[in-house]
Amino acid sequence: MFISRDPFNVIIGGVGGQGNVLASQILGEMLVSQGYVITIGETYGASQRGGAVMSHLRISTKDQFSPLIPEGQCDLLIALEPVEGLRILDHYGSPRVMTLVNTRPIHPMDVISGNAEYPEVSKVIAKIKELSRRVWTLNATEVALEMGDPIFSNIVMLGALCAIEVLPINQQGFELVIKDLLPSRTMDENMKAFNRGREVVQEFY
Amino acid sequence: MSSISQNAPGKTVLLMGNEAIARGALEAGVKVCAAYPGNPSSEIIGTLAKVADELGLHVEWSVNEKVALEVATAASFAGLRGLCAMKQNGLNVASDFLLNLNLSGCRGGLVLVVADDPAGVSSSNEEDSRIFAKLGDLPLLEPANFQEAKEMTKSAFEISEQLGLPVLIRSVTRVSHARGNVCLDELPQSRPKPRFENSLRFHALPAVLNHKLLHEKLDRAKQMFEESPFNFYRGPEKPELMVATSGSGWMYSLEAMINLNVQERVGVLKLGTTWPLPESYVLEHLKKADRILFIEEVDPFLENNVKEIYAQNCLFLGLKAFFGKASKHIPDVGELNPEIVTHAIQNLIQVPYEPRPADYALRAHEAAAELIPARALSFCPGCPHRATYWAVKIALALDGRDGFVLGDIGCYSLGMGPSGFGQMRTLHAMGSGTGLACGFGQLNRFGLEQPVIAVCGDSTFYHAAMPALANAYYNGADFLLLLLDNSATAMTGFQPHPGTGSTATGKEAPVIDLKAICEVFGAHVEVVDPFDVAATVETLLRLLQEEKGVKVLILKRECALVSAKHQKRLYQVEVEQEHCLGETCGCNRFCTRIFKCPGLMWDKAAGKARIDEAICTGCGVCTRICPASAIRKEKA
Numbered sequence: 001m002f003i004s005r006d007p008f009n010v011i012i013g014g015v016g017g018q019g020n021v022l023a024s025q026i027l028g029e030m031l032v033s034q035g036y037v038i039t040i041g042e043t044y045g046a047s048q049r050g051g052a053v054m055s056h057l058r059i060s061t062k063d064q065f066s067p068l069i070p071e072g073q074c075d076l077l078i079a080l081e082p083v084e085g086l087r088i089l090d091h092y093g094s095p096r097v098m099t100l101v102n103t104r105p106i107h108p109m110d111v112i113s114g115n116a117e118y119p120e121v122s123k124v125i126a127k128i129k130e131l132s133r134r135v136w137t138l139n140a141t142e143v144a145l146e147m148g149d150p151i152f153s154n155i156v157m158l159g160a161l162c163a164i165e166v167l168p169i170n171q172q173g174f175e176l177v178i179k180d181l182l183p184s185r186t187m188d189e190n191m192k193a194f195n196r197g198r199e200v201v202q203e204f205y
Numbered sequence: 206m207s208s209i210s211q212n213a214p215g216k217t218v219l220l221m222g223n224e225a226i227a228r229g230a231l232e233a234g235v236k237v238c239a240a241y242p243g244n245p246s247s248e249i250i251g252t253l254a255k256v257a258d259e260l261g262l263h264v265e266w267s268v269n270e271k272v273a274l275e276v277a278t279a280a281s282f283a284g285l286r287g288l289c290a291m292k293q294n295g296l297n298v299a300s301d302f303l304l305n306l307n308l309s310g311c312r313g314g315l316v317l318v319v320a321d322d323p324a325g326v327s328s329s330n331e332e333d334s335r336i337f338a339k340l341g342d343l344p345l346l347e348p349a350n351f352q353e354a355k356e357m358t359k360s361a362f363e364i365s366e367q368l369g370l371p372v373l374i375r376s377v378t379r380v381s382h383a384r385g386n387v388c389l390d391e392l393p394q395s396r397p398k399p400r401f402e403n404s405l406r407f408h409a410l411p412a413v414l415n416h417k418l419l420h421e422k423l424d425r426a427k428q429m430f431e432e433s434p435f436n437f438y439r440g441p442e443k444p445e446l447m448v449a450t451s452g453s454g455w456m457y458s459l460e461a462m463i464n465l466n467v468q469e470r471v472g473v474l475k476l477g478t479t480w481p482l483p484e485s486y487v488l489e490h491l492k493k494a495d496r497i498l499f500i501e502e503v504d505p506f507l508e509n510n511v512k513e514i515y516a517q518n519c520l521f522l523g524l525k526a527f528f529g530k531a532s533k534h535i536p537d538v539g540e541l542n543p544e545i546v547t548h549a550i551q552n553l554i555q556v557p558y559e560p561r562p563a564d565y566a567l568r569a570h571e572a573a574a575e576l577i578p579a580r581a582l583s584f585c586p587g588c589p590h591r592a593t594y595w596a597v598k599i600a601l602a603l604d605g606r607d608g609f610v611l612g613d614i615g616c617y618s619l620g621m622g623p624s625g626f627g628q629m630r631t632l633h634a635m636g637s638g639t640g641l642a643c644g645f646g647q648l649n650r651f652g653l654e655q656p657v658i659a660v661c662g663d664s665t666f667y668h669a670a671m672p673a674l675a676n677a678y679y680n681g682a683d684f685l686l687l688l689l690d691n692s693a694t695a696m697t698g699f700q701p702h703p704g705t706g707s708t709a710t711g712k713e714a715p716v717i718d719l720k721a722i723c724e725v726f727g728a729h730v731e732v733v734d735p736f737d738v739a740a741t742v743e744t745l746l747r748l749l750q751e752e753k754g755v756k757v758l759i760l761k762r763e764c765a766l767v768s769a770k771h772q773k774r775l776y777q778v779e780v781e782q783e784h785c786l787g788e789t790c791g792c793n794r795f796c797t798r799i800f801k802c803p804g805l806m807w808d809k810a811a812g813k814a815r816i817d818e819a820i821c822t823g824c825g826v827c828t829r830i831c832p833a834s835a836i837r838k839e840k841a
Contacts, residue, residue, distance in 0.1 A: 017585065025219075028384055032219040039351075039456075040384040042221070050583035050624070050803055064350050066456035067383035070464060070543040072561030083577050090573035094561035106803075106820065108580040109623060113801045114794060116578035127572040131565070141819050150819040 002168060003036070006060050009069045010167070013054035013088045014080025015106045016043075019154030022181075023078070024055035026158060029177040030169045031059055041067030050109065052084055059167075076166055077132070078157060080140070081106050082124040089131045099132040100160055100201070101125065102153065104141035125204060135204040136164050143196050152193035159197025171195075210256040212392040220387040222380040223248035223290075225351045226318055229358025230288045231260065233314065234393040237280035238264045239273040241668060242697035243292030244327040245381040246320035250290050251698060254709040261396070266700050266709040269635070269668040270295035271302050274317065278306060278371070281315035282407055283399035286362050290318040293334045294614075294634065298669070300337060303371070307341045308415035309407040310369040310422070314362030318374045320381040323453075323502040323540035327378075327696075329614060329632060331538070333504035338373050338480040342419045344426040345373045345480035346435065349455035351385035357435060357477065359390075364429065368422045375479075377502055378540070379453045423481050430478035431486050438490055440472020446553055447494035448473045451507050454500035454541060461547040465556050482510050488518055491525065498553060499529030502541050528553060583624035586804040587765035587822030589691055590617045592735040594625040595800065595826075597658065597687070599738075600745035601628075608656035608749065611645065613638035613670070615662035616696045616764075617689050623801070629660065636661070636669025639686055643673055646682030646755075656749045657684040663719060664694040664702040671722065677755045678727035685748050686728070686757045688719055691764040699767050723757040732759040738829045765822050774823030776838035778804070780814045784835035787813040792832045800830050 012024045021042055028038045041056035058065035074092035079085025079101040089097065103121055110116035129135045140156035162169055171194065178190050208218040209228050220228065226249050230238065238257075240250035250264060257264040263280075267273035270291040277287035291299060296319050303317070319337075322328040338345035346361055348354035354376065361372040409415060430436070440447070448458045448471060455475045462468050474490050476482070491497070491511075499508035508529040515525060530537040534549045544560075551558045584591040594617075601608045612618060612629035613636065620629035631641060642659035661670045666688055674686065694700040701707045703717040723730045729752055733741045741760065748756045788794075796814050797807045804821030805814055814836070825838040 015580065025384065028219050032217065032386060037386050038219055038384070040219075041379060042382045042384060050580070050585070052580045063459075064352075064385050064456070066453070066460045066543050067379045067385075068457075068542045070460065070547065070560060072566070084580075086573060087577050090569045090577070093565070093569050095565055104819065107806055107817070108578050109583045109801050109803065110581060111578050112797045112803065112805055112807060113623075114798050114807060118578060119576040124576055127576060131569055131572065145819060153819075 003059050003061070005075055006062065007065045008059040008075050009073050010057040010059065010076045010078065011054050011069060011074050011088055011092055012057070012078045012080065013052070013084045015084060016051045016053045018080045019151065020053050020055055020080060023154040023158055024057055026174070026177050026181060027161070027169070028057060029181065030173040031167070033173060033176065034168060036061060037064055039065050039067050052087060054088060076100070078161060080154065080157060082121055082128070083119065085128055086124055089128065093131050095133065097132050098134045098166060099128050100136045100157070100164060101128060102140040102157055103137050104139050129204060136160065136201050137204045138197065138201040140197060143200060144193060147189065147193060147196070152189065155190050155193040156197035159194035160201035162194070163198040163201050207255055209252055210259055211389065213389055214391045215388065217386050217388045219384050220351055221248055221384045222348070222351050222354045222376060222382065223320070224252050225354040225387050226358045226374070226376065227252040228387065228389065229355035230316065231392055232355070232390050233359045233362035234286055234395055235288045235362070236262055236285040236397070237277055238262060238288045239267045239276040240290040241267055241270045241273050241295060242694050242700040243295050244697050245322055245378040246290045246292045246318065247697045247700065249318055250709065251700065257710045264709050266702065268703060270299040274299040274302055278311060278315060280399070281311040281313040283401050284313045285397060285399050286314040288316050288318070290320070292328065293319060293321045293332045294328065294330065295319070296334045296337055298635070303337070304341050305409035306371060307343055307419055308409040308412060311365070311371055311407070312369065312405070314365040315371040316358060316361045316365060316374060317371050318358070318376060320376045320378070321503070322378050329618070331503050333506060335375050335479065335506045336504065342423045343370060343373050343480070344368065344423070345375060345478070347375050347452040347477055347479050348380055349452055349475060349477065350380070351383070351387050353435065353477065354380060355387055364426070367429070368426055370422050375452065377453050427481040427483060430481065430483040433478045433483065435477025436475065436483060436486055438472060438474050441469060442493065444470065444472035444494045446471045446496045446498060446550065447490070448498050448500055448550070449476065449507060449511060450474070450500040451476045451479050453502055454546070457541055457543045457546040458500050460543040461550050464543065464547045465551055465558055467550065467554060467556060470554060471550060476507060479507055480510070482514060484514055487511060487514050488522070491515060491522055495524065496526045496553065497528065498534065498549060499527070500535065500541065500546055503538070505530040505537065581623055582619055583803055584616070584619055585765050586802055586820050587824035588616070589735045589760065589762035589765070590620065590689060591624060591802060592738060592826045593687065593689055593741070593760050594620050594628045596735060596738055596741035596745055597628050598626045599742045600749065603742070603746055604656060604749050606655055608658060611638040611641045611657070611659040613659070613661045613665050615665050617660055617662055620660065634669070635665050636673055639670040639673035639677070642684040642686065643677045643680065643682045646677060646684040647680070649683055658687060659684060660687045660689055663688065663690040663692065663704050666719065667703050667717070674723065674726045674728065674755070682755060683753050684755065686755070688723070688757055688759045690719055690759050690761045691767070693764045693767050695764040695766065699764065719759055728755040728757040730757045730759065732761055735760040735762050736824060736826055738826060765824065769822065774841045776823040776825040777841045778816050778821055778823055778825060778828065778836065778838045780816055781835050781837055782811065782813055784833055785813040786833050786835070787811070790833055796827055796831055796836065800827060802827055
């Protein structure tokens with residue numbers, strides 16, 4: 001499999017604390033090992049938990065692109081949280097964008113305090129669909145909670161990413177990278193999370 | 206495990222800019238590395254600390270940036286190569302030493318990396334540290350991507366040794382905190398032995414003579430930079446417009462050229478050695494174009510210095526038009542991105558650019574405006590600082606004299622926002638909360654009746670607040686200092702410090718006890734656990750009302766993120782739905798509306814509070830604030 005544009009631009013977005021940086025690093029390592037030139041703008045937003053964060057990945061066969069994707073140039077959006085997905089499409093989306101979204105909301109402080117409303121998730125997904133060429137959904141947080149720890153939701157999302165076959169990645173590549181990157185005692189759980197993500201993701205029509 | 210320590214020449218790996226800098230130092234044979242953590246610089250020394258034992262280095266987290274630079278300099282004086290890294294604010298702290306070190310010169314290669322933070326992504330300011338190179342007559346390099354970050358660092362050691370001067374490398378967030386492909390070179394195997402040559406002298410004095418010698422060294426640097434591989438031009442021989450850029454501006458400029466498809470019309474002069482500028486090289490390229498656009502972050506440093514060279518040579522260069530920050534084609538605050546650069550070039554050469562269909566952009570904006578709630582920053586769930594500020598808010602209200610909180614630098618700076626109940630009223634430099642309190646603590650003689658509270662984190666205390674506390678006791682100031690001891694430099698990635706009992710390389714270290722230090726400095730000291738809200742409020746109130754002089758309350762509770770790494774959660778927390786009275790309670794949603802920990806949710810359908818099990822870390826603090834006692838905790 002090859003990338004369909006050069007550069008192919010990926011944004012992983014969500015809320016601080018969701019493992020956005022690690023997910024982008026794992027994905028980046030998987031692609032570098034295949035010979036791609038990768039740039040990752042590690043997080044765009046505050047480093048503290050609770051804020052909106054995103055990572056920008058540029059995948060090219062030839063050039064080192066800048067760590068920031070320009071307006072309207074996202075090819076694939078991996079949204080770890082639904083309204084954060086919509087927030088990113090607002091600036092980076094275009095008719096060509098494809099979106100993979102974790103449907104589990106994380107309420108911002110203003111929603112918790114009652115100063116703002118969190119929209120119906122189904123409405124958010126419908127809007128994301130309106131603004132994307134293709135959309136895939138799964139409740140990655142729920143899958144991770146079933147496994148006993150929400151910390152795995154980013155890995156569940158990477159498994160889903162593998163299943164939708166938009167990027168040239170596979171399970172073996174994932175396994176090799178996390179062997180290097182993560183503690184070996186978490187290997188089995190991470191592989192399980194990855195495979196669960198592959199199983200549960202579905203295209204949204 | 207780490208690709209940083211692999212001796213694998215020719216291998217391409219994915220490295221963060223800061224890791225590339227660390228790798229460059231290793232390839233140059235660095236032996237001593239020191240820093241105080243500060244984003245976006247922290248991973249430089251953090252990375253080296255991980256491989257220190259394996260590669261035989263000394264790597265330390267020093268108490269502050271000035272000491273860190275002194276530690277690295279000692280290695281240089283003894284003939285070894287030394288590296289020091291800091292964020293832009295850190296250079297202010299280290300500058301007192303640096304602006305004398307330039308006069309004394311140094312011996313072994315000495316490199317000072319300063320990672321600037323345009324837009325203050327994780328900083329209190331966005332100062333441009335390059336001005337220190339000009340101020341101190343020091344050579345300055347600016348890496349434009351990850352590979353260059355490695356190559357420049359390596360080269361900086363050579364330049365430093367050739368000139369006998371420390372060399373500055375200025376990185377920025379989008380180089381330091383971004384990742385990209387880096388091809389590795391060999392790691393040297395030499396083991397040089399340090400020796401202080403007693404025939405040598407490292408004195409700043411005599412100042413004027415050494416200043417003259419420094420200028421001679423800088424002239425030599427200028428000559429060296431004429432041939433530097435870090436400066437190059439890409440584009441047509443006679444461009445309609447020439448972009449002159451440094452650092453992150455290079456990647457943005459390249460991208461803008463591709464966006465606009467103007468590679469045949471616009472050239473890019475990329476400069477990596479930005480102080481002193483290689484004058485002949487710059488003049489040679491200025492001849493190419495009559496219109497020059499400067500792309501750089503944050504201040505017009507390159508812009509002004511190139512203009513200076515132009516002014517000196519304008520008679521033979523003829524008329525030129527310069528665009529950039531002075532002409533308002535480029536914003537003079539905040540960070541740049543490919544869009545800003547694209548629009549600036551588009552403006553100057555009039556080419557069409559539509560990043561996406563206008564109707565799509567409109568639909569996306571409408572959807573966003575309709576559906577997306579704002580997402581404010583907040584303390585982590587289970588953060589002890591939320592509990593601390595909660596107690597402060599209650600205690601100040603009970604005290605009733607309109608007391609106020611002087612802030613400082615750390616995670617707890619978020620105390621200025623809703624997550625800290627807006628309690629923090631000032632925010633400046635490391636240790637400034639305590640310093641300001643020294644002044645406020647004298648104003649009662651003029652009639653100031655409000656109680657004065659300063660906050661300070663544990664790492665910040667060792668860094669900069671100790672002198673202020675000594676000053677407070679000596680001069681008889683009256684205030685309450687809250688030491689928010691979460692046992693880590695949490696903001697920058699949980700680095701250890703003198704109070705934690707371990708070193709940068711994970712070795713056991715003596716603990717310098719906060720309480721003991723404060724007592725030696727004459728303060729009345731008490732310690733509470735901020736998770737015990739009632740005891741904290743009671744102690745705060747008592748210290749505010751009963752005691753005069755310098756009082757210190759240590760709020761001791763480990764950072765929730767650190768705790769999560771080594772211990773399981775304290776409690777399973779639940780909102781008992783039959784006890785939560787919801788909208789009928791009369792508390793007006795106290796837990797979510799006022800306390801608003803992200804681990805809490807308001808279940809609109811049920812009209813009651815709930816715990817978000819994906820977020821809650823089980824600290825149990827919210828169980829003490831529910832008037833109906835509906836939030837229950839059980840030992841997990």
